[in-house]
Amino acid sequence: MPQTTPSDMAFRWSAAAEQPDFVRHGHAVPAAGLDTAAALNFDGFSAYVAAPPPGALPGAFHVAANVALAAYPWNVCPILDVLTLERDGGESGFSVGIDDRGRPRFALVTLSGLHVVNGETALNLHQWHRLVFAFEPEVALSITLDGVEIGRTSISGRYRPSEAAQALIGRTRHEIIPTGPIRPYAHLPITVYFDGLIEGIAVGSGPAPATTAKVEGRADIAPRRLPTGPAGAGRFGATYEHLKYYDGWDRRWRVGEHPDVLVRFDKADYRVVFWRGTNYIPCWVSGDGIWYTNEFNETWGNGATGCAEPMSDKHCAYSHVRIIESHDARVVVHWRYALVDVLDVRPRKDLVSGWSDFSDEVYTIYPDGSATRSITLHSTQPMESHEFQESIVVLGPGQRPEDVLEIEPVTLANMVGQSHTYSWANGRPRHLPEPARANIAMINTKSAQRPYMIVSDAPCLTRDDGAQPGPLFPPYYHETLSEGQSFPWWNHWPTSDIPSDGRRAVAADRASHSSVLTGSEWADYKVTPTSRQRVMLHGLTTRKAEDLVPLAAAWLSPAPINGLSEGASAAFDPLEKAYLLSGSAELSFTLQASEASPVINPAFVLQGWAAGATEMVIDGQVRPEGENLRVGWRHSAERSDLIVWVELSATVPVAVSFRPRR
Template identity: 40%
Template sequence: MKPIQLILLLLSGTSLAQTPAAYWSFDQIKQAETVKPLTRKGLKAPEVYRNYALTESVTRGQGQILGAFHKSVPGVVGNALQLDGNTSFVEATPVSVSGDFSVGAWIALGAYPTHWCPVADQNVASGKGFFLGIDALGHAGFRAFVGGPTGRGKWVEMQGTDRIPLRQWTHVQGVFSPTEGLTLYVNGKSAGSAKTTDDFEPATNVPLLIGKSSTRQKPAGTVRPNATAEVNTFFDGLIDELMIYDNALTASEVAGYVQKTATTAPPALPARSLPLAGASTGQKFGAIYTTLPYYEAWDKLWPVNGQADVVVQFDNSPAKLNAARFVFWRGTSYIPHWVTENGIWYNNEFLETWSAKGSHEPMSDKRCQFSHVRVLESSDARAVIHWRYALIDNWNEQARVDSLTGFGEWADEVYTIYPDGIGTRTITLHSSQPQSAHEWHEGIVVMGPGQRPEQVLQPGALTLANMKGETHTYSWQNGIPPEAGKDGYITLPAGANIHVVNTNSTLKPFTIIAPTANPIWDIYHGELRREVSMFPWWNHWPAAQKASDGRYAMDADYASHSSLSHANWDAYAQTENSMTKVMLHGLTAGKPADWVTLARSWSSPARLTLSTPTGFSGGDYDPTERAWQIQSRGQPASLKFTLAGSETTPIDNPAFVVKNWGNRPVSLTLDGKPVPRGKAFRYGFRDGLNGTDLIVWLEKKATQRLSVMLIAGKN
């Protein structure tokens, strides 16, 4: 712990060497186990929990560090305290100051707070005291309560105009004098003042809060107050050398101290990025369980093991697909994302509905309490992932809870992903009112800290195409695309069913809806703030922890998202208590002609004719799996069939499911020519209660008749 003499030495070049009334160096944090007797049903046992304490250097007052994560890291002088921005803070013994006083500290911000957040707060909640802190835009501020005994009690405050940069050491200092009023200093220089002739009225017998507001507020930039909770604001970053003086420091004393203690060493706050931003290439295709790291303070919030997330990775080399991913990450509430070869995240939304209390959607499930993901299949041929979630609001209340069953609305989504970076999304809504209003698709791009929408999206961010190959690109360059029309509905090109997002990447996310499903598109035309971004931009999700379904992004300091479009289309299937819709989606480096060919291969598939009907049946195409389904009767030695490929029924990387094939290996001939097992011919197996199915995927494009033979080998 730094002695008081060091403080005097640091101030010795100023006009007056002052001794602080309180000084937190954050050099030594003591960890102790506190044991509390616990009695439950007659059984006595100790309850052990961790207690982290620090001692104030002048009065030897005590402070307790609370929350999920804190860390001691190198500071400006000695060590600094890192707080996580979500839960951690210091509650310390009161500091006695009156008359004139000063409070200051070195800080380094990992992100701006969501509202006014204190470096030191004693204690706004009591209606008196002082506050030194940072607002949601990164401005320093200082306030004090004055004139209480005279009956003219009021808060006097001063806010700086310059934004404090992220991940840089900055000194903030507030000075109060009953004759001069308030003065705010940033890095030793005056950032402004506010006059008053009233006396300061301190808060008595209340703790000093370091890094946590004493009052609850809705985040600055809240879009829908009814769906956003009032919360405490927490400091995200480092605090060092917090000193409180029972007198007013002069400008030369403040400047002298900053000059003597300033460091050129960067703070221990690495830049943050979404997972997989620098993922390596050349991995094996398939789905894996893993735990994706974000940044240390955020990771420590999650009580998970090493299998918390699911990633589908690719091994094909064309168009950089081997650097792309399909990701189910707890930071996005398991809402799945296509991740391009250069780390741009995109999703097609989820099921969403609404009530007076806000949106019911998996975005509201900040801790994945109602959102779960599991791998159903992972082989060389394909990966199948099941995502189940409840449609809940920010108060964990489900939509349309049935009074008889007690069940509200749930969704099952099944993703079947193939090695070419293309898959199907089958969405099933379970509800007592499945035909009530819901969203089924919204084109959403996710950014990491440091990324703005303009960095990941082209101004002409959305291209729609139809089955004739006609296209239209919608641009946000001059505001909401003018073609959006009333309520955002768009009609160009006529009959559009192909949706491509123009990300700044080689691979671009696409969505295809069957033209027979009558898709209707609209542009996201609300909540646009041109002074901030040409695109709508929010940061209440992903990775956020507080209850909110709408907060405007103030800067690129948090993970954030932008939305471009909505779609609705006819159901693929429905029952009294469910509705199912299907789409094709993935990543493409192709041109409109390629999109149309792919769409035709899925929505107008080539007819399959069995040439060996004795041992097999079926042959129908299942668009939910992007695969033809064949049933084996017994275990014949070979299976032969043809696909009637044509210009109108093209073949585009076909897949086949042969049920009850067994786990026998297989060889392939196409049009009588052997094709070795490898990247162009892949297969795997799916075990079930009644047998083992064969899954085959071919890298093959054709517009003519194709003859296929699968020959069983021996185990």
């Protein structure tokens, strides 16, 4: 606890002592202190202490505090505040606190006006520090950090005693605007709360006590790691989970026991995470913990303040996720969301029905990790400006974009196997023109398992560039880059609750994100007067981008079916990446595989299948159920469908039949 002579004490608060005049608000829990047995853990969302302001301070005085930061504030946050400004009726008092970069700040009013000194050194996160702020009348304000002076400024005039009705520990007196806005009009004021530990605060008359004691000790702050469920490979399938981040964040959510969805794989150590901390925006997570998402639908204008997107749905009021199928053959997850801005406004509202823009995304995921993403935008204006894709890496506390992205972050490839890798070393390129008609994009994360997406290479209509002969992959615009950064970096999402659609990150203190591609365009799958649908194939891979051409061909130009049993029907559905079969109790056909239309791990949906136990025969050989052949059932009120996935690669015709098990 900071030491001050008791007879000279004007104010003293200790987390270890019961003090009736010091009232705790919000969520703050005890933690181990530096000098005493106890500190108070302020959660950064609601916790603060209100108290009577310090008594008379006729001459020199100082403020001493032991603090440890879990994250830097969104703007200057007081440790102790008794400062009033013009909005309160007049300037008086002082405030000591921490700015958005972790640097101490001392503001004080004298008869000559407001004086401010900023410390030149930032506090380390999760580390105890001893701070002393000193006022010498007509001489200086100074700040000492762990016995070393880090800030000093000359002042004039005597101290103007505080007229504040109460002292505040750990929060701002008024709402203020977070620093670092991308779009100031969509970056709104908040009350800023202290995120970390405060052991005690003492305000004493006279000069600050001299100290040379070295401050050491890691603070009692739990690690903050983005949740991914159990480590390692696991049973293939989707499960409802309660994925936990850290206590102060978790306890704010008004949810039940199963709010999140986790998809795991038995063939590889990666997963797909649908977590409320990302507003259910689905993320592929590699075995070494690198998070990636292909974004969502987004729009602008038409009543929106800034961007309208699921990122802004801080309480997941409109964003929901549910498991449609989960069995040995595949997983199907449905994510539905509204396009909403930071003021909870849903733009593009239909004047007749009152409906605004909503989106349904369906993820069909197979045991080999390949997955389709079907995106259906529902809108009165579906062909107006909407975004369908952005390549985003999600970063946990302690990570910067450069920690997870290679300086050559994007490789594009086309269907003839040409590829080109782009470097951001000299700034992000303005265009990515090579190779021609590229439809495969790989994001080069610092992992062996890298995200990829495959789209149709057909001509497409883009929102900004009109008709194009093939897909378009624009690099993220450079205007949001901060000095010295190779990649843009923001922390208004994920896990944040601030009303902002863009805040520049300045430190790796919070969860954050970065992008390299934005607004990718490709051919629509289906358009109606009130909807627009697109589909992609995506996942994680250890292969090179150009090596994904056969996978792309198997999906975009699937092997035709010939010789189908009489009375049966067959079609390939790219939304499910599966052959749909119906019409017979026993099916036989040939997959006409070729170099141009290969077969790679196909799936089959036997619609209305009534044969019960079934066996699959490939080129005359019964393929037993197991790791390489998996089956599952999809039941509805009208029929039951058998789903079959098989590990099989071929560029020559393959004879296939399904029949009752013998």
